[in-house]
Amino acid sequence: MFEQATTEWNLEQLYLDLSNAKEQVFPHKKTGLTSTEKLHIQGLLCGNSPTEIANLLVIKPQGLNVALSNTIYRYVEELTGHSLNSLENWREIVNWLEIAGYKTQSSTDWGEAPDITSFYGRTQELAQLQQWIAHDRSRLIALLGMGGIGKTALAVKLVEQIKDEFEIVMWRSLRDTPPLEALFKQLLQYFPNYRNSQINANMAQLLRVLRTYRCLIILDEVEVLLKEYPVGYYCDSYKGYSEFLRRVGTERHQSCVVVISREKPREFTLFESENYPVHSLLLGGLQEESSRGILKDQQLDEGKHWEKLVKLYWGNPLALKTVAAIIRDLFEGSVTQFLKQNTTLFISNEFFEILDQQFTRLSELEAATVCKLATYTHPISISELTEIVSQVKPQTDTIQIIDSLRRRSLLEKVKSSHEALFILHPIIVQYVIRFC
Numbered sequence: 381m382f383e384q385a386t387t388e389w390n391l392e393q394l395y396l397d398l399s400n401a402k403e404q405v406f407p408h409k410k411t412g413l414t415s416t417e418k419l420h421i422q423g424l425l426c427g428n429s430p431t432e433i434a435n436l437l438v439i440k441p442q443g444l445n446v447a448l449s450n451t452i453y454r455y456v457e458e459l460t461g462h463s464l465n466s467l468e469n470w471r472e473i474v475n476w477l478e479i480a481g482y483k484t485q486s487s488t489d490w491g492e493a494p495d496i497t498s499f500y501g502r503t504q505e506l507a508q509l510q511q512w513i514a515h516d517r518s519r520l521i522a523l524l525g526m527g528g529i530g531k532t533a534l535a536v537k538l539v540e541q542i543k544d545e546f547e548i549v550m551w552r553s554l555r556d557t558p559p560l561e562a563l564f565k566q567l568l569q570y571f572p573n574y575r576n577s578q579i580n581a582n583m584a585q586l587l588r589v590l591r592t593y594r595c596l597i598i599l600d601e602v603e604v605l606l607k608e609y610p611v612g613y614y615c616d617s618y619k620g621y622s623e624f625l626r627r628v629g630t631e632r633h634q635s636c637v638v639v640i641s642r643e644k645p646r647e648f649t650l651f652e653s654e655n656y657p658v659h660s661l662l663l664g665g666l667q668e669e670s671s672r673g674i675l676k677d678q679q680l681d682e683g684k685h686w687e688k689l690v691k692l693y694w695g696n697p698l699a700l701k702t703v704a705a706i707i708r709d710l711f712e713g714s715v716t717q718f719l720k721q722n723t724t725l726f727i728s729n730e731f732f733e734i735l736d737q738q739f740t741r742l743s744e745l746e747a748a749t750v751c752k753l754a755t756y757t758h759p760i761s762i763s764e765l766t767e768i769v770s771q772v773k774p775q776t777d778t779i780q781i782i783d784s785l786r787r788r789s790l791l792e793k794v795k796s797s798h799e800a801l802f803i804l805h806p807i808i809v810q811y812v813i814r815f816c
């Protein structure tokens with residue numbers, strides 16, 4: 381009975397310390413915890429109320445309450461530095477012991493997270509995210525980038541590396557747009573104080589949990605909550621999420637929420653800054669060296685033209701994976717043959733679907749700007765960009781259009797020594813040329 385406590389709590393140490401506390405409070409009693417006392421504490425640690433424990437042990441609840449008041453409650457008060465008879469609610473026992481560090485197991489609920497078996501590169505990005513989350517204790521992080529760029533895969537690797545720093549880790553995809561209350565309920569069930577409570581899960585309770593415990597919550601596919609236009613704003617029915625993220629970002633607590641999205645939610649535009657614990661990371665393509673791993677996995681031939689392939693697909697892992705599968709199947713793995721045949725850039729159905737999803741969200745003016753931009757093959761400066769937008773529609777707020785395309789992860793910034801230059805991904809150019 382109450383087996384769960386043995387895996388989640390360091391019972392050996394707890395029994396030892398409680399028996400010392402017992403000696404302090406009741407020096408005349410026999411030393412060491414009795415087996416009944418151990419059973420009672422385990423019952424509480426599993427989140428059971430005294431009445432529930434009494435029912436399970438088939439004893440009278442009143443009798444158990446008296447027993448607990450004369451034993452465990454007083455030992456725990458002594459052990460955790462609370463004054464004698466200060467305990468007001470049995471739930472505090474679990475809280476106090478958890479804060480005192482007797483809980484051993486951090487719990488990871490992977491939800492809909494995919495199992496990533498092969499993963500290459502991204503060491504810099506992982507280091508940056510670790511720095512923000514583990515070192516700087518950031519409260520709110522966004523992982524942004526166009527479809528297929530590897531946001532979810534990177535987040536899985538990140539969680540694998542840092543999960544032990546948190547008491548509770550919970551991954552949820554918002555693909556099916558769960559009501560915010562359902563999400564709160566799922567998280568609160570990990571905490572004994574709330575698990576058995578009848579009160580509805582609400583934001584205040586959850587924020588209390590985020591303050592009391594160190595939790596990591598990953599919300600994937602957040603773009604489904606956002607309006608098509610203006611970028612980063614929430615659909616009316618999901619405004620609660622916006623309020624939740626705003627409070628997570630601005631209030632004091634010890635937890636972290638990671639938001640994964642193709643489009644940048646507005647909280648990040650509003651709050652992120654170097655010295656504030658809210659940050660966003662915009663993912664670019666994989667570097668050539670790392671992309672080679674993907675091509676190798678697909679058993680493509682000698683690496684002669686791999687560099688070209690990676691450049692064509694801008695290091696987008698999904699684009700590379702799907703094109704490599706085609707090369708293996710139709711061209712017997714020969715990249716050379718594929719490049720010879722393929723006069724226009726091949727876009728797989730899987731990748732085409734992603735581009736379609738992203739493009740249907742653009743405003744008319746944004747779409748027209750992208751079509752115009754697709755005719756430029758070199759990186760362009762901000763002044764050229766502004767000029768292009770005003771050619772599409774004179775007297776329009778050009779910066780807003782450019783910013784919007786950036787926030788949709790469609791406009792890539794390329795490094796230059798003295799000014800920012802921008803370019804459309806070649807795959808996007810190809811999509812635009814063919815289908816717009």
Ligand SMILES: Nc1ncnc2c1ncn2[C@@H]1O[C@H](COP(=O)(O)OP(=O)(O)OP(=O)(O)O)[C@@H](O)[C@H]1O
Binds near residue numbers: 530532533534698
């Ligand atoms: N660094 C990597 N090494 C190897 N494979 C990768 C890497 N990053 C991503 N992939 C693979 O590329 C594919 C797309 O990655 P992922 O699903 O993470 O993209 P995403 O940015 O989350 O896309 P979406 O916006 O559609 O959710 C997956 O099959 C994934 O396993």
Ligand SMILES: [Mg+2]
Binds near residue numbers: 531532533600601
């Ligand atoms: Mg994803």
